[in-house]
Amino acid sequence: MYKSLSSLVAAAIALGGCSLIPQYQRPEAPVATQFPQTSAYAPASSGPLAADQGWREQFHDPVLQQLIERSLLNNRDLRVAALNVEGYQAQYRIQRADLYPAVSATGSGSRQRVPSSLSSTGDPAISSSYSATLGISAYELDFFGRLRSLSKEASLTYLSSEEAQRSVQLSLVASVANAYLTWRADQELLMLTQDTLKSYKQSLGLTERSNEAGLASALDLSQSRTSVKSAEASLAKFQRQVAQDLNSLILLVGAPVSADLPGRPLASELLAEVPSGLPSDLLQRRPDILEAEYLLQAANANIGAARAAFFPSISLTANAGSSSSELSGLFKAGSGGWLFEPQINLPIFNAGSLRASLDYSKIQKDIRVSQYEKSIQTAFQEVSDGLAARKTYKQQLLAQRDLVQASQDYYRLAERRYRIGVDNNLTFLDAQRSLFSAQQALITDRLAQLTAEVSLYKALGGGWVEHTNSAL
Known part of the structure; x- marks a missing residue:
């Protein structure tokens, strides 16, 4: 029995x-085979590719490394992404059990x-x-593969969720790095403003004494006070930005961060350089592109289930x-x-319901194809922007450093001539403002260069994927 x-x-x-x-065929990438190589882009490098580097090798600042590691442990968005993976895995097991x-x-x-009274015998x-x-x-x-098609769709959706988790991790690493760099830049701007305000107050004291002696006009005195008040306003602004930057960093890390953390200045080598001259097929390693392809394959598998519904x-x-x-x-x-x-x-008559279901599944596949191609185009544009940013920012930083040096020479000369009475206060104040503005721009440009390098690292798909388990 x-x-x-x-x-x-x-x-x-x-x-x-x-x-x-249907037999799956990967769509052709709708981008060029190489990234742009015009004069606006950095030359090719023989160094290791970013996609082969981990975030520990990419970010040299030990404080930043510590913050990234803590964020991989504590960030709530990353926890949600990991739980989503477990959820899709459970759904796959449920669907597979139907086999x-x-x-x-x-x-x-x-x-x-x-x-x-109810018995037949009485x-x-x-x-x-x-x-x-x-x-x-x-x-x-499952003669016609309907259940196996649904099981394969669930499996591919589960794999796509793993790539989505990797994408969240990569975005988190880049976000922590950018937040940290912004925090450091605003700290440097705050210190620069404090030093400049001190210099402005000294100049104001000198102008006040000169005014009392009849050597400086009321206009000179008013302009000196204007410079002091302007610097005080900038000081308050950067104090606020430093506090808000720290709050943003705490949110990303998911744990308290001390405001007194030591760190390297922005002028030091904080990031490893990512080479240019890279083949565009490196984009296939990006987690968001892999996620889009898995979803495309899942939509392709769903067509098989829709076709099988026509059969007994x-x-x-x-x-x-x-x-x-x-x-x-x-x-x-x-x-x-x-x-x-x-x-x-x-199935004999269903008023076209099965045909509509098949048409819908084919349309969903076409949508996934367009989304997959768009993800490649977006990645290509992000990498191209990053490669262009590298060379142009290097040129911009060199010019800005020269401008700071020229402004310092101008300031020293104007101060000397003002103190001996050769020039008036207007020239001296202009030199002060020019130096302050040039120094601010240098810090801002350095931050922009570093964040552009982080964005390029992210656009190339990171490379810390192999190190995820040790980090988590």
């Missing part, structure tokens, strides 16, 4: 039909007293019934067991019984 049921289950599992999933028959065992027993009677059954219920034989579906219900009016006789010879109940469902 049970042997025959086991044979039936084994035969049902062995039955399998053809797959109606196998669900075997269940049931046992029941009942005793009933029938009063004399006397009260007590009846008993006991049964034990092992069987499968409504198991679908066959389901089996079968069980074997024993029954008896006495519990002691439940498993005695002659008490066994079995049930075999196949069912076939053939």
Whole structure:
């Protein structure tokens, strides 16, 4: 009895039909085979590719490394992404379970007293019934691959969620790096403003004394006070920005961050240089592009399930067991019984519902193709922007450093000439403002260069993926 049921289950599992999933072909990348190589872009480098480097090798500041590591442990968005992966994995296991028959065992027993008024004999009677059954219920034989198509779709969706998690991790590393660099830049701007304000106040004191001696006009005095007030306003602004930068960093890290963390100045080598002259097929390593391709493959698998719905579906219900009016006789010879109940469902008329479902699944695939191609185009543009930013920022920084040096020379000369009375206060104040503005621009340009390098590192897909397990 049970042997025959086991044979039936084994035969049902062995039955399998053809797959109606269209053959998958990766769409051609709608971008050039190489990134731009014009004069606006940095030359090719023989150094290691960013996609082969981990974030520890990319970011040299030990404080930044510590913050990134803590964020990978504590960031809530990353936790949500990891839980989403577990959720899609569970959905895949649920869908995959439909490929196998669900075997269940049931046992029941009942005793009933029938009063004399309802008894056929006119006397009260007590009846008993006991049964034990092992069987499968409504198991679908996957002749045309509908269940396997749905299982493959769930599997590919699960894999896409893993790439989505990697994408969140990569974005988190880049966001922490940018937030840290912005915090450091605003700290340097704050210190620069404090030093400049001190210099402005000294100049104001000198102008006040000169005014009292009749050597400086009221206009000179008013302009000196204007410079002081302007610097005080800038001081308040940078104090606010430093505090807000720290708050943003704390949110990304997901844990408290000390405001007194030591760190390297922006002028030092904080980041490893990412080479240019790279082939565009490196973009295939980006997690967001891999995610888009997995979703495209999942949509392709769903077409197979929609096609299979046009064909008959066959389901089996079968069980074997024993029954008896006495519990002691439940498993005695002659008490066994079995049930075999196949069912076939053939779609005949559904008002075009199945055709519409197939058309919808094909449209969804076309949408996924466009999304996949758009993700490649976006990645290509981000990398090209990053490569262009590198060379132009280097040129801009060199020019800005020369401007700071020239402004310092101008300031020293103007101060000397003002103190000996050769020039008026206007020239000296102009030199002060020019120096302050040039120094501010140098810090801002350096920050822009560093954040552009971080963006390029992210655009190339990072490279810390191999180090994720050790980081987490």
